[in-house]
Amino acid sequence: MAWHQAVRADEVASGQQKIVCVAGKEVGVFCEGGDYFAVLNFCPHAGAPICRGWVEGLVTAEADGQLVYEADRKILRCPWHRWEFDLETGRAIAPIKEKIRTYPVEVREGWVYVDIG
Numbered sequence: 001m002a003w004h005q006a007v008r009a010d011e012v013a014s015g016q017q018k019i020v021c022v023a024g025k026e027v028g029v030f031c032e033g034g035d036y037f038a039v040l041n042f043c044p045h046a047g048a049p050i051c052r053g054w055v056e057g058l059v060t061a062e063a064d065g066q067l068v069y070e071a072d073r074k075i076l077r078c079p080w081h082r083w084e085f086d087l088e089t090g091r092a093i094a095p096i097k098e099k100i101r102t103y104p105v106e107v108r109e110g111w112v113y114v115d116i117g
Helices: none
Strands: 003-008 016-022 024-034 035-040 052-064 066-077 085-086 106-109 111-115
Touching: 003 016, 003 024, 024 066, 024 111, 035 106, 035 111
Parallel strands: none
Antiparallel strands: 003 111, 016 024, 024 035, 052 066, 066 085, 106 111
16 A cells, blocks of 8 residues: 555545645545545546546436435546546446546545555
8 A cells, every 4th residue: 555645634625626646646635525535637538637527416217207316425527528437436327337546545633645556
């Protein structure tokens, strides 16, 4: 493991993100509901700066006109083409193979650390 100090935890308000350089990589650090997430700032679809996108809950449809909103699922939407990825796992919401690169995160003594590995 290669843990790196990324950003002060109080610099990333809940519902916000901050893009920082960690071990030579541009990484978005997100705070959602008090939990922190780290994502490589690169969308696998077209190379967009995905961390400039927005995070929302997941909306699915069990049948026509029956939408289900899962507020606890944090989905990062690409700002260019609206591709959606699970912020925690990096997996795409659509049935495709692409993923975004996520990193383990720890908060220690007021700092967010990211394991670039």
